[in-house]
Amino acid sequence: MINLEKTKEHLEARLIELTEKASEIDQALRDPGSADWEEHATESEGDEVLEDMGKAVVDEITQINTALQRIEIGTYGECTRCGETIDEKRLKALPFTANCLDCAREAEA
Numbered sequence: 001m002i003n004l005e006k007t008k009e010h011l012e013a014r015l016i017e018l019t020e021k022a023s024e025i026d027q028a029l030r031d032p033g034s035a036d037w038e039e040h041a042t043e044s045e046g047d048e049v050l051e052d053m054g055k056a057v058v059d060e061i062t063q064i065n066t067a068l069q070r071i072e073i074g075t076y077g078e079c080t081r082c083g084e085t086i087d088e089k090r091l092k093a094l095p096f097t098a099n100c101l102d103c104a105r106e107a108e109a
């Protein structure tokens with residue numbers, strides 16, 4: 001049986017971390033940066049990398065928020081696709097996951 005309190009704490013801590021990261025990325029994107037950035041093509045490539053990172057962070061924030069809601073309403077640990085209980089090992093490795101391994105594989109395929 002998964003410890004919901006602990007999972008919740010873990011998710012909330014991760015959420016704070018990610019929120020900080022998101023605002024750092026956001027600032028880095030806004031910041032014209034260390035002088036003459038306009039002259040450097042590499043700088044805009046750097047921005048693209050930052051934007052991708054930003055997207056990944058926002059995605060994870062969304063997933064964590066959903067997981068926290070699921071803890072609240074008592075559906076945490078159930079696969080949103082097939083309704084099966086998600087393997088505990090999987091939940092420990094990916095606490096914000098909403099799908100069991102089989103469904104995650106299907107979604108990726």
Ligand SMILES: [Zn+2]
Pocket residue numbers: 079080081082083084099100101102103104
């Ligand atoms: Zn499933």
